[in-house]
Amino acid sequence: xxxxxxxxxxxxxxxxxxxxxxxxxxxxxxxxxxxxxxxxxxxxxxxxxxxxxxxxxxxxxxxxxxxxxxxxxxxxxxxxxxxxxxxxxxxxxxxxxxxxxxxxxxxxxxxxxxxxxxxxxxxxxxxxxxxxxxxxxxxxxxxxxxxxxxxxxxxxxxxxxxxxxxxxxxxxxxxxxxxxxxxxxxxxxxxxxxxxxxxxxxxxxxxxxxxxxxxxxxxxxxxxxxxxxxxxxxxxxxxxxxxxxxxxxxxxxxxxxxxxxxxxxxxxxxxxxxxxxxxxxxxxxxxxxxxxxxxxxxxxxxxxxxxxxxxxxxxxxxxxxxxxxxxxxxxxxxxxxxxxxxxxxxxxxxxxxxxxxxxxxxxxxxxxxxxxxxxxxxxxxxxxxxxxxxxxxxxxxxxxxxxxxxxxxxxxxxxxxxxxxxxxxxxxxxxxxxxxxxxxxxxxxxxxxxxxxxxxxxxxxxxxxxxxxxxxxxxxxxxxxxxxxxxxxxxxxxxxxxxxxxxxxxxxxxxxxxxxxxxxxxxxxxxxxxxxxxxxxxxxxxxxxxxxxxxxxxxxxxxxxxxxxxxxxxxxxxxxxxxxxxxxxxxxxxxxxxxxxxxxxxxxxxxxxxxxxxxxxxxxxxxxxxxxxxxxxxxxxxxxxxxxxxxxxxxxxxxxxxxxxxxxxxxxxxxxxxxxxxxxxxxxxxxxxxxxxxxxx
Numbered sequence: 001x002x003x004x005x006x007x008x009x010x011x012x013x014x015x016x017x018x019x020x021x022x023x024x025x026x027x028x029x030x031x032x033x034x035x036x037x038x039x040x041x042x043x044x045x046x047x048x049x050x051x052x053x054x055x056x057x058x059x060x061x062x063x064x065x066x067x068x069x070x071x072x073x074x075x076x077x078x079x080x081x082x083x084x085x086x087x088x089x090x091x092x093x094x095x096x097x098x099x100x101x102x103x104x105x106x107x108x109x110x111x112x113x114x115x116x117x118x119x120x121x122x123x124x125x126x127x128x129x130x131x132x133x134x135x136x137x138x139x140x141x142x143x144x145x146x147x148x149x150x151x152x153x154x155x156x157x158x159x160x161x162x163x164x165x166x167x168x169x170x171x172x173x174x175x176x177x178x179x180x181x182x183x184x185x186x187x188x189x190x191x192x193x194x195x196x197x198x199x200x201x202x203x204x205x206x207x208x209x210x211x212x213x214x215x216x217x218x219x220x221x222x223x224x225x226x227x228x229x230x231x232x233x234x235x236x237x238x239x240x241x242x243x244x245x246x247x248x249x250x251x252x253x254x255x256x257x258x259x260x261x262x263x264x265x266x267x268x269x270x271x272x273x274x275x276x277x278x279x280x281x282x283x284x285x286x287x288x289x290x291x292x293x294x295x296x297x298x299x300x301x302x303x304x305x306x307x308x309x310x311x312x313x314x315x316x317x318x319x320x321x322x323x324x325x326x327x328x329x330x331x332x333x334x335x336x337x338x339x340x341x342x343x344x345x346x347x348x349x350x351x352x353x354x355x356x357x358x359x360x361x362x363x364x365x366x367x368x369x370x371x372x373x374x375x376x377x378x379x380x381x382x383x384x385x386x387x388x389x390x391x392x393x394x395x396x397x398x399x400x401x402x403x404x405x406x407x408x409x410x411x412x413x414x415x416x417x418x419x420x421x422x423x424x425x426x427x428x429x430x431x432x433x434x435x436x437x438x439x440x441x442x443x444x445x446x447x448x449x450x451x452x453x454x455x456x457x458x459x460x461x462x463x464x465x466x467x468x469x470x471x472x473x474x475x476x477x478x479x480x481x482x483x484x485x486x487x488x489x490x491x492x493x494x495x496x497x498x499x500x501x502x503x504x505x506x507x508x509x510x511x512x513x514x515x516x517x518x519x520x521x522x523x524x525x526x527x528x529x530x531x532x533x534x535x536x537x538x539x540x541x542x543x544x545x546x547x548x549x550x551x552x553x554x555x556x557x558x559x560x561x562x563x564x565x566x567x568x569x570x571x572x573x574x575x576x577x578x579x580x581x582x583x584x585x586x587x588x589x590x591x592x593x594x595x596x597x598x599x600x601x602x603x604x605x606x607x608x609x610x611x612x613x614x615x616x617x618x619x620x621x622x623x624x625x626x627x628x629x630x631x632x633x634x635x636x637x638x639x640x641x642x643x644x645x646x647x648x649x650x651x652x653x654x655x656x657x658x659x660x661x662x663x664x665x666x667x668x669x670x671x672x673x674x675x676x677x678x679x680x681x682x683x684x685x686x687x688x689x690x691x692x693x694x695x696x697x
Contacts, residue, residue: 024233026086029199029206030121031070031232032225034059034082036209039247044072044080047208047462048195051117053078058243061235066107067118079116081108088120089127089567090134090160092167098130099167106171109188110178119193124203126196128550128565133160135194143587145186150584155506156549164189204465207624208458214442215454216255221442224254277381277435278336280374281365282311284318285341286329295355296326297341299362303373313413313431335434336410344434381410381435384420392440392455395419396427399644400453404443408436424451448626450605451644457598457623460649464594468621468670468684482670482686484658485512496524498531499579500547503572508547509585510576513595513651516586524578531576539572546570596654598647599670605642613638614678616669617661629673636674662688 037047038056045052054075063071067081074080083104088097105118122131137160140147148161165185172180172188198204206225213221231250235242282300289296304310312319316331332351333344345352368374385391385408392401395411406422409432422438442454467482496519498510510517510531519527538545538556546557548568553560560570600620602611610617613633620626623645630640648654661668670684 023086025229026123026197026199027069027084027236028229028232030082030084030197031059031061031236032228033197033199033205033209034070034072035228035232035242035247036212036225038072038244039251040212040215042212044074048119049463050080050119050193050195051078052076053080053117056244058241059235060239060241061232062237062239063241064239066111067104069121080119081105081116082119082121084121085126086123087126088122088130090129090163092163099171102164102167103171105192106168106175106178106188109191110172110175114187114191117191117193119195121195121197123200124196124198127567129156129160129567130194131196133157133550134164135196137161137164138189138192138194140587140590141186141190144584145190147584147587152507153588154502154508155504158506204461207622208462210624211442211454211458214444214446215440217441219254220445224251227251277378277385278369279378279381279435280369280371281336281362282318282334282433283336283338283341284311284334285332285344286318286326287332288329289326290358291356293355294358295332295352296329296358296360297345298325298360299338299365301362301365301368303368303371303377307373309412314415316430318431331430333434334431336436340434381420388421391421391438392453393421394424394427395421396423396429399424399451400456401440402443402449402452402454403447404440406438406440407434408438409433410435446624448630449623449645452600452623453647456647456649457600460594460598460647464597465599465621466595468596478682479680480684482684484655484662484686484688494518494520494523495581496521496578497581497585498524498528498576500531500535500576501574502547503574504549506571508552508571508573509579509589511589516581516589518581521578528576528578532574535573535576544572546572594651596648597650599654600645600647601657602640602643603646605644608644611641611643612666613669613672615667616672616680617666618672619668619670621671625671629671632673635676636678637676638678658686658688 034056036042037044038059041055044050044056056072057075058073060071060073062068065071065081067083069084070082072080072082083101085097085101088101091098093099101120105120108116108118120130124131133156137148137157144150153161168185168188169180172178172184178184199206199209209225210221213224217224228251234240280302282302283297284300285295285297287293287295300310302309302311310320311325313331313334317329318325318331318334333341335341335344345357362368393399394401395409401422401424407425407428408422409420409428411417411419412433413431415431420435423432428434440454443449497516498519499507500510501507510527535545543556543558545555546560547554547570548560548564549571550565550568553563554573555563557570557572564570600623602618602620603609604611612618620629626645633640648657658668668686669680670686672680672683675681
């Protein structure tokens, strides 16, 4: 089945210049991302860091409301209003995108009596002052309404608040029906969200969209994504309101039923039935009956007239009245249907060669398999599948399942707790009752994702990898070096911080990875004195230690001049002093994105030891790019052995792993690209900060 082309729609949008086209395409892609979330039933709170208003039930395009780009209608009868601006700068000038957006937000707030939430959706190349600074300040207000006055602000933060407040105040005062004071400013601002959407080709949100779509798509998810982008333009032109049921009717034919297991009905793995799971019969293959080397395939009613199971299973044997069935035999396989047994025999033909196979069928079994006990148990199995939160984890080893087709089993034996779920083929036990298969289309054509936890990756990726989302790699164009601080997590629980005076009259506090460093008093005193001495000596060498004014990168002036954003200035560091930690101060520095995690590392499938290329342990920021890396490494003479993908989920896991590597004298390489001689030409190398030249040397 093919999806209609969207080329005609794309051709109609070519007027108006490249910048206009880029803005229109960005809006279409943000809308397509929202359609994906609605279709998949995902939670906007988790995937877009928005208030808990329930799942999306409808999306209105170019709505007849002051905020008109997108309106998400949610289950909790709430609305999330989107204004989409690819690039926007903090500006009080009339006619600027920033003032235009806030004009719509204020008008909506006044019109609806202060209800709703208002999202300014921006691209990663939007102004850092809006995308980072203003977002942080608005998020702080949602944690504490007094956040803007509770702690001293940096000069950049104060300027940002002043410009924003001036624009908002002017717009409220210009509205004939608005009442405005400081409380109104805070209440309004707590409903304003700045959110970054990396929806262009290859970026994080697009990768997540393809992963979400691919989990159940019958066609390549790239086609569905492209189709939704094109449809978003059409919906906007028609000012359409798209309900969840409308969307599923539109794209439903391209998807399999969600989380529906399929009984074993055919040898070719094309599973079409979505009826009840087979529950009323036992089909077993045993070795050693009737003769020592013979194999018997036997069919039994599963339940007796009282609803009790006729057979019990333990170890590698089936039991009837506490006796092995047949006597002295060894259980080879257990399943729920005769078709499933045929498939097992086909898959293991070599095990049956030269042996006599006897088949013992049960009389009138079709009536028995539809007994009330069988139907009730089938309903129980289906419920257990639906309610299994770890359906993509193997019931036995617990590792992720990453095949397009997975064996679905019921665990019902004397050795185990009852369970229903999928298993890896090598983990399948003879006493596991095979009841069908699960299909996960996201892995169609992606067999390189070995034991990869796709659900967990999507969840983590949208809120992580801040270190690799920076401009460092793009600026160098070659190899970027990351200095890892092994002592980072040691400074989180104590009572003192270090405050640094800056050349613009403001202050900055020592932090790492989005959290304040906290010390005991003695440690803080020694470190502050040392930092003051380093700052003084560096200034004497005419290469002072500075912070950048927006991103607050810290380092020598000579380095920061190459790394800073065009809109940033450098703030020279002076005296460092000890100050007490306060909760309000901690909130000011809190960031939601994880710094390094998640990352994927490659390990040998058999030994689970890390895979090493030259002196590097291989790590990836995007496992979907693995085929490209495999080709590059092959050209350099490295053939990737059988492997599994392991996710480093948290910063703590990354820290422990880095610590172990450096203790063993080993080196991680992240996204390593080599020439044909095996020389690293692009990627990230991580080094222990204790061996890296820095302002502390």
